[in-house]
Amino acid sequence: MTRSVSRSTGDVRPHRSSTRLVVWAAVLTSANVVADVVIGSPMMAMPQLLEHFDTDQAAWLNASAMLAGAIWSPLLAKSADVYGKRRVLVATLLLACAGALVCLVAPNSWIFLGGRFLQGAAFAAVFLTVALVMQICTARRAMAMVGLVTSSSSIVGIVEPFLTKPIIDAFGFRGVFAVAAVLAAVAAVGVRLVIPESPVRSAARIDVVGALLLGVGLGAVLAYISLGADRGWLSMAPLLVVGLVALSSWTFHVLRIAEPVIDIRALAGPILLALVTLILAAGSFRSMLQLVGLVAYVPSELGLGYGLGDGEAIATLFGAANLGIAVGGIGAGWLAGRIGPAWPLLAGIVLGAAGTFAMVAGVSAPPLAIACSGTLGIAAGAIGASGYNVATSLAAPERQGTTAGLVSIVVALGSVVFTIAGAEVLKASRVPDVIADGAPVSTAAGVHVYIALAGLLFVLATIPAFTLARSSRRPTRTAQRTG
Incomplete structure (x- = not known):
C-alpha cells in the first residue's frame, strides 16, 4: 500500500x-x-x-x-x-x-x-x-x-x-x-x-520495470502511428507489434504488483471521464492546427472552393492561436479557483466546437480563419489548464505527479492519433495533378469532412465533460498553503 x-x-x-x-x-x-x-x-x-x-x-x-x-x-x-x-x-x-x-x-x-x-x-x-x-x-x-x-x-x-x-x-x-x-x-x-x-x-517504490514497459509500449505505438503514413503501414508493423507486446506485458505486470507506475485499477469514475475528455478534445485541436497549416498555403485562385493564400497568413494564424492559448489558459485557471475546473473545461470544449465548425466557412475567408484560429487557441488553453486542474484535484496529494503525467500522455496520444487520422482523410481526397507550394492538395469535400470529424470529436468530448461538471464541487483542498 x-x-x-x-x-x-x-x-x-x-x-x-x-x-x-x-x-x-x-x-x-x-x-x-x-x-x-x-x-x-x-x-x-x-x-x-x-x-x-x-x-x-x-x-x-x-x-x-x-x-x-x-x-x-x-x-x-x-x-x-x-x-x-x-x-x-x-x-x-x-x-x-x-x-x-x-x-x-x-x-x-x-x-x-x-x-x-x-x-x-x-x-x-x-x-x-x-x-x-x-x-x-x-x-x-x-x-x-x-x-x-x-x-x-x-x-x-x-x-x-x-x-x-x-x-x-x-x-x-x-x-x-x-x-x-x-x-x-x-x-x-x-x-x-x-x-x-x-x-x-x-513512500512507494519506483516500478522501473513497469515504467520501461509502458514507456516502450507507448513510444512504439506512437512511432507506428506517426511514421506509418509516410513509410508504409505494413513496413512499420514491427513497431506496432513491439508496442502491443510491451503494453500487454505492462498490463499483466500492473495486475501482479501492489505499487505500479500507473495503477489502471484506479482509472475509473471521474478520473477516467477526465482522461476520455482530454484525449478527444486535444486530438481535435491538434488536428485543426494541422489543417490550418495546410490550407494557409492553398491559393484561392486554384478554384478548389477553399484556400487562404500562399502562406502569407500563416504567422498571423498561428500567432492568433498562441495568443488564444495564453488567454484561455490563464482565464480558465482564474475561473477554476472560484467555480472549480470542470465548468471551464466544458466551456473550452464548447468554444472549440464552435470555432471548428465555423472553419467550414473560414477555410476560404482569411479574416474568419484568423478569428477561428484564435477561438480554437482559447479553447485549447482552457482545456489544457482545466484538464490538469481536474485530474490533479481528483488525485491524492502523493499521486499528483503520476496523475499529471498521465494527463500529458493521453494528450500526446490523442494529438498523434487524430492528427494522423485527419491526414489520411486529406490524402484520400487529393486532387490529381494539383500542387500548392510543392504539396498535393485535397478537394473541398475532403477538407469539410476533416472539419466535421474534428467537430464531432469536440461534441463527443462534451458528454464526459458535462458529466464531470454536474458532479463537481468547488475546490476546498487546503493541504498546502504557500501561495
Missing part, C-alpha cells in the same frame, strides 16, 4: 506575497518554454538537418523527441511523487540540456537521435510544473497558477519563429540546439534556486 509522507523542506512557508507568486510563475513558465523549444524549434531547421545527416527521414528527426517524451513520462511522473517534484524537474531540465549538447556535436544521425531522446525528457516539464504548483500553493491560487504556467509559454511561441530564423541563418541548425541548451540550463538553475520543494512525498 502506498503511504503519503509529508516532509518539511524548510523552504515552504505560508507566504502571501504577490511578488513571490509572479517570480514562481516566471521561473516555472521558463521550464515549459524549454519543452516548447525542444519539440518545435528543430522543425524550422529541418532542411539543414536532412542535408547535414544525408537522410530523407524527416519524420524520425521530427517525431523523435515527442516519442522519447512518451517513454520518459511514466518514470519521471512516478519519481516526482517519490523524490520530490522540484528535484525531478531540475533533473529533467538537465537531461534536456545534455541532449541539446549531444545534438549540437552529433557526427551522425544515430547519435543525433540519442540526443533527441535525452531532450525528450523536457516533455515532462509541463506536468511536473503542474504537480509542483498544486503542492506549493493553496488550492484556489494553485488552479490559477496552473493556467498561467501551462499557457504563458504560448506567448513566447508567437515570437519564437521570428527569433529562431535569424539564428538558423547565422549558425545553421546547431544554433537551435545551442539556444536550447542555454535555456534548459538557465531554467534548471532558476527552478533550483527559486522554487520550493514539494512537501508531500509518496
